[in-house]
Amino acid sequence: MMKLFIGNKAYSSWSLRGWLACKLSGLPFEEVVVPLYDEEWEKRREGDEFAPSSGKVPILWDGDDIVVWDSLAIIEYLNEKIDGDQFWPTDPGARAMARSMAAEMHSSFAALRREHSMNIRQIYDPVPPSEAVAHDIGRIMQLWAQARARYGGEGDFLFGEFGAADIMFAPVVTRFITYQLPVARFAEAYMRAIIAHPWMQEWIGEAQAEEWVIDKFEVPPQTA
Numbered sequence: 742m743m744k745l746f747i748g749n750k751a752y753s754s755w756s757l758r759g760w761l762a763c764k765l766s767g768l769p770f771e772e773v774v775v776p777l778y779d780e781e782w783e784k785r786r787e788g789d790e791f792a793p794s795s796g797k798v799p800i801l802w803d804g805d806d807i808v809v810w811d812s813l814a815i816i817e818y819l820n821e822k823i824d825g826d827q828f829w830p831t832d833p834g835a836r837a838m839a840r841s842m843a844a845e846m847h848s849s850f851a852a853l854r855r856e857h858s859m860n861i862r863q864i865y866d867p868v869p870p871s872e873a874v875a876h877d878i879g880r881i882m883q884l885w886a887q888a889r890a891r892y893g894g895e896g897d898f899l900f901g902e903f904g905a906a907d908i909m910f911a912p913v914v915t916r917f918i919t920y921q922l923p924v925a926r927f928a929e930a931y932m933r934a935i936i937a938h939p940w941m942q943e944w945i946g947e948a949q950a951e952e953w954v955i956d957k958f959e960v961p962p963q964t965a
Contacts, residue, residue: 745801747760750861751951752861752955754854754912754915755812758812759801762816762905763801764940765827799812812847829905838888839900852874853913856874856962858916859915859919864918864919885899907935917932918936
């Protein structure tokens with residue numbers, strides 16, 4: 742059975758992506774939650790199971806010899822492993838756009854990540870975003886609008902059915918909610934669909950039940 746190492750569910754956005762990918766694959770996997778930045782963190786991340794990723798999570802082991810780290814790599818590995826169409830749209834144009842959006846999410850939006858860390862357990866009073874974060878939000882709205890208009894069809898998600906692009910943007914949805922960031926009206930329905938997904942509800946419930954608190958991720962945004 743595969744084994745997926747993830748960080749705290751309240752805070753670890755990349756872990757959420759790797760976990761959703763495993764759920765979408767339909768393959769059985771063992772989940773191991775590793776508290777981030779506790780007193781054992783530095784020692785733990787030097788262990789053999791974490792060495793290939795330099796201690797980063799998520800990290801997926803498939804048996805004793807195959808190891809995959811980085812959420813987007815996990816998505817692609819599982820997509821190949823199941824040889825199906827759960828992750829990417831079957832239409833070539835939609836698939837190209839979905840892969841481009843996932844890659845852009847993977848490499849971009851640094852301001853949003855830096856200034857608004859994921860914290861599923863909190864909803865803060867709204868504070869106007871910085872110029873850089875507002876730019877990131879605008880670009881995300883543009884991407885979502887294009888995907889929904891061109892390929893969303895009758896489905897609730899970016900390309901109709903829940904897939905890899907939604908996995909990549911799911912933690913962004915939680916950030917928008919946690920910090921009550923301004924989004925376009927059309928995006929609200931998509932965000933509700935993401936949060937209502939059974940796997941997201943499972944993750945959120947378990948995040949709420951966690952006992953660990955990381956102080957640096959519990960600081961609300963400051964008024965400019």
